[in-house]
Amino acid sequence: MRLDIEALRVLDVVIEEGSFAKAAARLHKAQSAISYQIKKLEDQLDVTIFDRSSYRAELTPKGKALWVEGRRLLQQAERIEKLADHYSEGWEPHFDLVVDASLPMEPVMKAMKVLVDREIPTKIQVKVEAMRGVQKRFEQDKAHMMLVKDYHPSPQLKPVPLPEVTFVLVASCHHALAAGERIDLNQLLEHVELTIHDSSEESTDRLDEHQFGGDRVFFMHGFVSKKSGLKMGLGFGWMPEFLIREELVSGELVELDYEGGSRSSFTPLLVYPTDQPLGKAGELILQQILSEFATFKP
């Protein structure tokens, strides 16, 4: 590599200042050091950058073209240095967040918006997964934080509780079960159940705690499609209450009168590893997500 950033910087300053001597002054160097650097650059690139035949050294066309390219390199160098500065100020290069699909996305989105607006140097990625897929992705990607419904505890993982989420067992108002009273398990099992496809499992043989185990179970790929399946009367199923509030009010979806209980609540958790302290971005995200969830009303 016969190119030297320092030499390009000298070239840039010489051109800006208009003379070797002035550049030397600005760079706090002797004028001979400037001569040396420029000559070195010319020798190494084998290109005459300055025409010295007249009084003041004048840029040759080739010199000018190289200068233009050199400035781009200098800018890239500055970017790298700024990046390094950010890192030593405590910003982490990346921050990966995994979120359980059954949690409300609005507070997460709001928190992200705040971070984006602050133009922090950390690159943030958010991935949404379902059920066991959340922790699986968290571990696979070595992510920095996850918002989960449930997880395998570990001494290196610190959980922070988030506001409770309620699930409701519902079906379309036109569904056979909608009118049923004191429905028992056997009655339920006669109908199609809609549930979410566990994004961690290839062969779906395990059951979610919220799954009844009938013969006909339809696995949807998210609560959006599950909700539309429910609304069109395809079957019954559990839904986060905040997602179907409107449909419950309008009566489009109705809460089933299931004898085993039609409501189920859980406390979602914000989880992050403690073996590595959170960086600046991590702290910010932590605070922001907690604050958004605290004020979140669906």
Added chain:
Amino acid sequence: MRLDIEALRVLDVVIEEGSFAKAAARLHKAQSAISYQIKKLEDQLDVTIFDRSSYRAELTPKGKALWVEGRRLLQQAERIEKLADHYSEGWEPHFDLVVDASLPMEPVMKAMKVLVDREIPTKIQVKVEAMRGVQKRFEQDKAHMMLVKDYHPSPQLKPVPLPEVTFVLVASCHHALAAGERIDLNQLLEHVELTIHDSSEESTDRLDEHQFGGDRVFFMHGFVSKKSGLKMGLGFGWMPEFLIREELVSGELVELDYEGGSRSSFTPLLVYPTDQPLGKAGELILQQILSEFATFKP
């Protein structure tokens, strides 16, 4: 500037090779020199790039992010070096060609196409001007070559003749002059003359040699619009023969029976400065243009 290309190159090789020692071998340096460069980079950027706690040094996330950025810088550095190599091989950074609008563009375009297809490193610009504007632009832009109908000779300018171009005095077949026989100057001056706007003049008070000096002269901004003006019967005027060959055959435009002569030929010139020898691109362009003009049949 606390960034050093050499250090980034060492970092890159270390990561590619997987160990300091192997990188040292590939770079023909001692292993301690690699340690030194990496440590220097870490100190200067104040970022831990490698985690040395395990046996082999492992990239930290920050280190990886810096490496990715560093590679972009290395690529830019390589581009600059390649550019410099091209320059010392004799390629010039830019080549500016000015062409008179009354010359056929086809051979020029063909020549340019050949150059472009060869992917030469020189950036080529072609500018089309009219009349005195050609040489004016040539001098103003310090262009490297011009194709002109006429120019002010100078000892530093070398002219090379190109194939003759013929101008024909024409008008629409529906124009009053079309049917005239042995038309004299006074008859001509009773009609609107179409001519090309000299791109060098602000106030158009000078006359082209091909201009009769009637009261009503319309200045067009190129032969394309002049031709359409002629075809719609707006007036009469001189046109390069190669541009109106079809219209003459079809009879849409007719050659006037002017007593001063309805045809005028001139030898266009390819002109370039001799004080600076042509670069590789210049030589190529010279050869290519001459060869394209030599084989050009309109």
Added chain:
DNA sequence: CCGACTCCATCGAAAAAACTGATAATGTAT
């Protein structure tokens, strides 16, 4: 036209940076 000034190149000496080779500490593989 002269003297003061600015421009840049060059040179020897000095300082700084980079590298070498050897050694040590630690970990891996067999």
Added chain:
DNA sequence: ATACATTATCAGTTTTTTCGATGGAGTCGG
């Protein structure tokens, strides 16, 4: 357990960079 691989460190050497001084050439202002 032995041979080998990996990285850090250190003293000494080589190379690069800088300094300060000098000189020739061009410019500026009277």
